[in-house]
Amino acid sequence: MNSTELHTESQDEVILLQQRQIEKEIAANHALIANVEPLTSLLGEYKDDAVFKAKIEKLCESYKSLRRVRPDGNCFFRGFGFGYFERLLNEPDEWKKLQGLVKESKAQLLAQGFPKFTLEDFHDSFMDAVNRLGGEEKMKLEELLDLFNDAAASDYLVVYLRLITSGQLQKDEEFYSNFIEGDKTVKEFCQQEVEPMYRESDHMHAIALGTALNVGIRVVYLDRGESSPPAHDFPENCTPQVTLLYRPGHYDVLYK
Numbered sequence: 001m002n003s004t005e006l007h008t009e010s011q012d013e014v015i016l017l018q019q020r021q022i023e024k025e026i027a028a029n030h031a032l033i034a035n036v037e038p039l040t041s042l043l044g045e046y047k048d049d050a051v052f053k054a055k056i057e058k059l060c061e062s063y064k065s066l067r068r069v070r071p072d073g074n075c076f077f078r079g080f081g082f083g084y085f086e087r088l089l090n091e092p093d094e095w096k097k098l099q100g101l102v103k104e105s106k107a108q109l110l111a112q113g114f115p116k117f118t119l120e121d122f123h124d125s126f127m128d129a130v131n132r133l134g135g136e137e138k139m140k141l142e143e144l145l146d147l148f149n150d151a152a153a154s155d156y157l158v159v160y161l162r163l164i165t166s167g168q169l170q171k172d173e174e175f176y177s178n179f180i181e182g183d184k185t186v187k188e189f190c191q192q193e194v195e196p197m198y199r200e201s202d203h204m205h206a207i208a209l210g211t212a213l214n215v216g217i218r219v220v221y222l223d224r225g226e227s228s229p230p231a232h233d234f235p236e237n238c239t240p241q242v243t244l245l246y247r248p249g250h251y252d253v254l255y256k
Contacts, residue, residue: 033082033148034068036255042066055222055229059245063220066245067253073198075251076205076244077161082148083242083253084215088133089141094241095134101213102130109167119163125153126160155197162197165205166190168212179204200249206234216240220254222247 039060046052069079088095106123110116129147132139139147148154169176173186180189193199203219210217216238220231222245233240245254 030068030070030072031149032070032078032151032154033145033253035145036065036067039063039066039254051224052222055227058227059220059222059229063243063245063254063256065255067255069250069252071250073200074155074158076201077158077165077209078148078154079244079251079253080209080217080242081157081161082144083244084213085129085133085144085148086141087241089138089144092134095130098133098213099130102127105164105167105212109163112167112170114163114167122156122160122163125156129153129157159197161209162195164212165209166194168208169194169204172208172211176204176208201251203232203234207236210234210238215242218243219246219251220244 039056042056043053046056067079067082069075069082084098088098102123106119109119109123133144148157169186169190176189177186180186184192194201194205206217206219209215217234218231218240219234220229220243222229243254243256244251
């Protein structure tokens with residue numbers, strides 16, 4: 001190994017150590033899913049930013065609270081999962097609908113070529129969580145919060161949501177290929193940007209997940225664009241059942 005290779009390897013180690021340290025700090029300071037807090041709490045974060053402050057004040061006219069999600073690249077899926085499961089605790093018909101969809105999803109993903117030995121564990125964990133959202137042994141909200149803050153259990157739920165999203169993207173490959181930049185195929189995009197943990201999500205993920213589960217997802221964007229925070233529903237023309245607040249690179253759960 002020459003000096004250039006040694007230097008490159010040393011740089012890689014430093015970057016990796018820095019990344020791990022950042023991940024530790026994020027984990028230490030942010031719950032995977034936090035308790036509900038007033039939306040006005042965001043004003044303190046942007047007290048010196050007139051643009052964001054004005055937009056938050058406008059947002060407070062329609063929404064009253066949020067639930068923060070750990071900013072680890074999984075926030076879209078974790079936030080959606082918690083927000084939807086929380087809703088299902090009080091909607092037995094919607095819960096039964098999801099039960100049926102999740103049961104069928106395993107066979108569908110296997111038929112698409114997803115490996116059985118990795119798929120089964122994630123499906124079984126997800127199915128178990130869904131089963132506990134209704135019926136005689138329905139969990140309480142506090143138990144749902146505990147479930148999503150158990151790192152191993154929470155990550156299993158996120159992984160299965162990622163697999164469902166990947167399956168939908170590949171199922172409708174012809175449609176989604178129009179949104180992928182560069183020379184990547186839909187399958188390559190899924191393997192690199194959807195299925196791996198800690199990869200951030202965008203509108204494609206939201207459309208595919210909402211379509212796969214027949215759930216309307218509203219994303220409210222808090223950015224420097226329009227004067228009033230715009231909202232987009234995925235899939236288009238759906239009835240929103242889960243609302244997420246998007247700030248550059250991050251999603252939290254938003255409540256009316």
